[in-house]
Amino acid sequence: MSLLSLRHVSRRFGALVALNDISLDIEAGELRALIGPNGAGKTTLFNLISGFFPPSDGEILFGGERIAATDPVTLVRKGIIRTFQITEIFLDLTVYENLRVAVETAMGISLRPWVSRAVRSAVDLRVQELLELVRIGGRAGRVAGELSHGDQRVVEVGMALAHAPRLLLLDEPTAGMGDEETHHMTNLIRQLNRERGITILFVEHDMNIVFGVAERITVLDNGALLAEGTAAEIAANPRVQAAYLGQGGAQARVTGSHADAAS
Ligand SMILES: Nc1ncnc2c1ncn2[C@@H]1O[C@H](COP(=O)(O)OP(=O)(O)OP(=O)(O)O)[C@@H](O)[C@H]1O
Ligand SMILES: [Mg+2]
Known part of the structure; x- marks a missing residue:
């Protein structure tokens, strides 16, 4: 049984479909990155998992238990803890x-x-x-x-x-940081996962960090699940390349080949 399962989860805001039919599983002990262009739905996904909004459709399971209509305080007690983009x-x-x-x-x-x-x-x-x-x-x-x-x-x-936390959700934990601070934070994320066994899902725009830290990567684009796999699989995925190219020629951010890839 996965620690977290999303089954056909959607979230609409009026006419806007922020997330569309997302199904994914996160196993206990994983260190997973969630990536995607601005507005892809990453923070919305965090809001659904942590109970800030209910999904419009679909089911969320945590440790096999249905949690889609559960409030954030109860979810914190169950072990789902998040940090915010700000x-x-x-x-x-x-x-x-x-x-x-x-x-x-x-x-x-x-x-x-x-x-x-x-x-x-x-x-x-x-x-x-x-x-x-x-x-x-x-x-x-x-x-x-x-x-x-x-x-x-x-x-x-x-x-x-x-x-x-049993599941720690970190929304852009290194955004706006210098190199040294980023290094401290990424080391901390690795340590919490490896030494404390905390399952971590983190949103990150800097591909050097994503590929340097995450074991698996989930890619959202425009509210849809675009790809999921190991770092090598994601780097080689043409659909992922295309989604990032569409954001302004940022292919280097996907391959992680430029030291200045931070956004
Ligand atoms: N509370 C809300 N009400 C209306 N629209 C919302 C709300 N929250 C998010 N949205 C919309 O849903 C879409 C996804 O937003 P979200 O914040 O999840 O993107 P994101 O992937 O986290 O982007 P970024 O990388 O810029 O943080 C956007 O079009 C956003 O405007
Ligand atoms: Mg966001």
Whole structure:
């Protein structure tokens, strides 16, 4: 049984068909990239899987259970955690406080005015673990709004990890980052998958990252599933080449042959 299955999933916004009859499976332990030109439907797919919108048609199964009409909070409890295309953290809180909020929410104690010392130290321990895991412990006391974009993204991933994801959805985790920040984030993604066994689906426009990190790749174009396969299969797929060529002669982005392929 796949961890995640989409069966004939469509999503319409009025007359616009954002996703059309998508069927796909993601196995537990996979590290999968979701690619496609702007407006292909990648974020919409994340919104459906994470319960922000219901599909117009079709069924979504998580661990064999039907989840298509389930709200995001319930899905977080089931282990489907996503980050957003635009970073969502508390800019006026410190890194530590951001992670503490996430840990408290995950533990179901965020609204309690008083918690025992034992619970307090369990929270602190978990925050420390997360700081080390995403390697941002050196900035724990810094106000998040003063961090670089890349560090803010890392904090956001740390907050997602507080919820013990079984499926982690990352929407353009390296967008707008410099080389060093990108390197840190891609290493983190690999580490979370390999060492923590977290199944990851990430949206990425930079083909060097896609082909350097993903084991399998799913390609959307104009709301339809264009191709799916290993990195080698996708790079050689003429339909994928054509979809990217149609975006303005960006074939190099598909082959990953140019160092300046970042968008
Ligand atoms: N809430 C919404 N209401 C109306 N239309 C929407 C909504 N969300 C997405 N769309 C439309 O659905 C289509 C797919 O959008 P989506 O954001 O999923 O694309 P994307 O692949 O994530 O693109 P990008 O690479 O630019 O982030 C677009 O035409 C978009 O305008
Ligand atoms: Mg998007």
